[in-house]
Amino acid sequence: MRIGDSLPSILSTDGGNQMTIATGQISIVDFNDAPSLTAFVSTTSPKTQIWDPATQKFTPDWTSSSPTLQPSLFVSSEGTTDQIATAKSVKWFDSADLTTALVTGGAYTVTGSTLKVSQNIMTGSIYAKTFICEIIWTDPATLVDLTVRAEFTFNRADNGKTGPSAISAVLSNDSDVIPTDSAGNNGNFTGALSTMYIYEGATDVSSSWTVTANAVDVTGTLSGRTYTVTGFASGKDTGYVDLTASRSGYASITRRFALSKSKQGTAGTTPTLYRLIPSVNAIAKNISGVYNPTTLTLTAKSQTGNGAYGDYSGRYQIWETTDGTNWGTAKYTSTANEASKTWTPTAGIKAIKAQLYIAGSTPNGTGFLDEQIIPVVSDGATGAAGADAVLVSAWAPSGNLFKNDLSTSLTAQADLYKGATVQTSGVTYEWFVQKSGNADEGAGAGWDKLDSTNQASYGVTGAVNTSTITVTAAGIVNLAAFKVKATYGGKAYYDTIIFYDQTDPIMVVVESSNGNIFKNGQISSQLLCRLYQNGEEIDPKQSTATTGYKYTYTWTKLGRDGNQDMTFGGSGTKKGKWIDITDADIYQKAVFKVEIT
Structure with missing residues (x-):
């Protein structure tokens, strides 16, 4: 005789033979792999330290402006909230010695999860210093310790003779979201425009340049340096305008104004338009590090249907970056609705990111409406005369946020600049995705090189020797970091870009028909x-x-x-x-x- 495992059984007799009739039980379990860990390191100081042999001084001087390295930990099972506070242990290593953890003493101070450097350690022949952060996190479901490592590299640049200022271009509006009805019609294009500004160092030289426009899947008009969008091409939900600045004797510069629809409201009606407007498109910084203007004012506008286009009181959130990549934590968050917000930039930053949220909402939580990034443009004062700086920039032409549609794909594009000119020849590109514990395959430990064999497993296509890759939402769990390695003139240049997945969770329900x-x-x-x-x-x-x-x-x-x-x-x-x-x-x-x- 056998008895059921958990539910009662009914026993009966048949011809004197006893038999057991068991009760069936159906249980559906959603299998999940062990949580994946992603780690990043940010710093309170610029990534590059300048050595001036004429004055025998470093800028910044780490003895007085000590950089602090702060790790961040993201766990796939915990959403997009930084989990570094829940780590079991955090250790720091100099990449030259991965067996001995750094401790407080000499040039270093270790406090909690942070590492502070208080001496100018990049002297003599040392032009770079890489730190490795090892994080151990315990999975609460399995009690298994998981390890992830992240790296951060400081570089040293030596001043030569004073050279020419860099040429840069800035758009007054890099991207815009056009509210439409649920069918994608009746779009409100009020304020859907972008003006191109060209700077030589921190000086606005826009009047000396000629701007042309190439519109793709959108319609509009160009007036001087300003392109005004009036519509989308039939059947299109996204589009862009490439604005190109030209001047005799200079390389041309192209910047992209990206647009997309936000389908909302009821079909046949026009929803409400919201816009975030900064008081300036760029903040100038002279050789002495003084900003002009010294403050930035943010205001908001709204318009419903054909109503008045007027002031709007919402919530603001402000970030700053010192390296052009890592934004860290918000510097300011509204606690009440505000008609405007005036912000004083912190010394040494490279850009400000401002976001507008709907009135009464929780910034960085719900109710996001618009975003603007205001760069800091600087007068050039370093480098050998006549030499152009070389750098690679990774960016997302259509944005880096996925939401609820696994069929969506976005692109990451790498541009290698020599001075102000994007190089289209003589450059080879390699792409990597962050993978905890991976051996160094050309971009440092913890990065897996993408190739024709493995790229599909990461939801990526086109990652073999190309400047642009396509990333699908199916390959992103919460967030994923990609690094590009651009080789030019026998030297390698790197940049990273992060894609985020804010997909609502999927609930699994299993039904039994009987x-x-x-x-x-x-x-x-x-x-x-x-x-x-x-x-x-x-x-x-x-x-x-x-x-x-x-x-x-x-x-x-x-x-x-x-x-x-x-x-x-x-x-x-x-x-x-x-x-x-x-x-x-x-x-x-x-x-x-x-x-x-």
Whole structure:
């Protein structure tokens, strides 16, 4: 006689022979891999330290302006919140000695998870110093310790003779979102314009340049250096305008004004437009480090339908970056609705990022409306006369945020500049994705080189010797970091870019057509897996079990002893949006699990 594992059994007699009739139980479990860890390191100081042999001084001088390295830890199972405070341990190493952790003493001060450098350690023949941060985090579900490492490199540049100031171009509006009705019509294009400004060092020389425009999938007009968008091409939800500045004797400069629709409201009606407007498009910094203007004022405008285009009181959030890449934590967050916000930039920054949120919302949480980035342009004063600086810049032409659509793809583009000119020949590109514990494949430890064999597993295409890669939402879990290595003139240049996934969580519901309790061996049921996101069903049931779906559904069965039945489906698994089960699949108790990929 055998008794069921968890639910009561009914015993009966038949011709004097006693038999057991077990109660079946169906359980659906969503398999998850061990959480993946992603780590980054930011600093309070510029990544490059300048040595002036004439004055025998460093700028910044780390004995008085000591950089502090702060790690950040992101765990795939914990969303986009920094988990560094929950780390089991944090250790710092000089890349030259990965066996001895740095401790407080001499040039270093270790406090909690941070590393402070208080001496000018890049002297003599040392032109770079790389620090490795090793983070151990314990998975609360399995109590397994997981390790991730992140690196940060400081560089030293030596002053030569005073050279010419760099030429740079800035758009008054890098991107714009056009609110439309739910059908994508009746777009409100008020204020959908961008003006190109050209700077020589910190001096506005725009009047000496001629600007032309190339519009793709949008319509509009160019007046002087300002392009005004009036519509999208038929059937298009995104588009852009490339503004190119030209001047005799100089290399041309191109900047992109990207546009997209925000479908909202009711079909046939015009929704509300919101815009964030900074008082200046760029902040100038002279050789002495003095800003002009000394403050930045942010204001907001709104317009509903054909109503008045007027002032709007919302919530603001402000960030600053010292290296042009890492924004760290917000420097300012509104606690009440504000008609405007005046901000005093911190010394030594390279750009300010400002965001507008809807009135009464929680900034950086919900209600995001618009964003503007205001760069700091500087007078040139270093480098050998006549020599152009070389750098690579990785950026996302269509943005770096995914939301609720796994069919969406975005691009990462790398531009290698020599001076103000993008080099189109003589450059080779390699792309890497951050992978904890990976050996150095050309971009430092912790980066996996993308090639034709592995790129698909990361949701990437076109990553072999090209300046542009395509990243799909399916390859991003919370966030993913990519690094580009551009080789030019025998030297390698690097930059990184991060893509974020703010997809709402998917809820898994498994239905049994005849319930989950059967008696007397009369078992016949269909198990159907349904997925819900943001309150709506996604990937709904089709006419067949295996075709026409966005996802793949893989089922396994555990017997009453808890072991997987390797004969289930012939090889241990069955595929399909739904599966049919009979009495042959259950003896007293079985647990069915479905994995959605």
